[in-house]
């Protein structure tokens with residue numbers, strides 16, 4: 001904090017006057033006691049016939065405590081910044097202390113990061129220390145979209161289910177996080193010949209994952225699927241990770257599988273955006289997060305058996 005010189009003198013003067021006033025008060029009150037000792041230790045006034053005010057000097061230890069506090073206070077004001085803008089002979093500052101703390105933490109982290117970054121992804125994803133740091137990075141950077149439990153939400157993929165739009169090799173995950181992703185599913189209402197065509201294709205899509213569907217509509221839809229959708233979602237509907245085109249056969253839905261959700265996906269299209277994190281996170285931090293995402297998938301597989 002900086003202070004104009006007017007304020008500096010004002011604040012410093014008030015502080016000093018206060019201390020001087022304290023010294024005066026102590027001297028004054030200790031002399032009061034002595035004076036009263038003369039012939040009587042009671043003062044002049046008396047109430048209710050025999051109730052009178054006594055005047056004893058302050059106990060010595062009490063007095064010394066006061067004097068000690070004042071000396072300590074003066075010493076403090078000489079060493080630390082406290083008197084207006086006077087910086088103190090100790091050179092201490094809040095900013096300096098903060099920077100020293102920061103430097104100490106950075107040094108600890110840098111050493112930790114260097115050790116961790118030397119591990120391969122497999123080892124890193126099993127490293128308790130590394131996953132601890134990564135969990136915090138995840139919480140600060142990813143949880144808003146993918147959920148604090150990483151199970152995602154409508155439009156935000158579940159990262160624990162071993163179903164991947166783009167893939168889960170370390171290279172692909174690194175790309176997803178560093179460069180971001182943009183799902184590109186255009187709307188197909190016109191190409192499918194309007195609402196009827198969309199509904200037929202939708203019934204076929206439902207059949208791909210074994211959902212209840214209208215078989216007649218689905219068989220008309222299959223023909224449309226094979227002309228319009230096959231390029232991205234594949235002949236059998238298992239999707240294409242190079243394009244981020246989801247597998248339509250696995251019963252896992254990014255945008256939901258109600259008729260309304262499916263109709264919107266097909267007729268209007270979907271454009272999920274995963275923001276690039278290359279300017280927000282260091283390479284080491286991204287490596288930790290990749291290992292973290294890998295650990296999520298495998299823990300799920302271990303716990304419940306991934307579909």
Ligand code: HEC
Nearest residue numbers: 141142145157164165166167176181182183244272273274
């Ligand atoms: C602003 C929201 C948002 C944030 C923040 C975000 N993501 Fe994403 N992420 C998405 C969306 C949306 C997608 C799906 C993109 C798509 O539809 O193609 C995605 C996709 C992904 C994928 C690809 C999943 C797959 O199935 O292939 C990974 C991996 C991923 N995110 C990890 C992360 C990590 C790690 C972080 C934190 C560093 C993060 N995301 C932060 C929204 C977000």
Ligand code: HEC
Nearest residue numbers: 183184185188228229232244245253254255265270271272
């Ligand atoms: C150009 C490639 C491409 C074509 C062609 C395409 N899709 Fe897609 N589709 C995608 C991508 C990419 C996504 C994921 C969008 C996202 O991540 O936001 C997607 C998403 C979907 C979804 C949502 C899946 C979910 O999990 O919620 C459905 C349903 C779908 N497509 C059906 C179709 C149908 C039916 C057709 C043909 C009429 C079709 N798609 C044509 C690329 C394509």
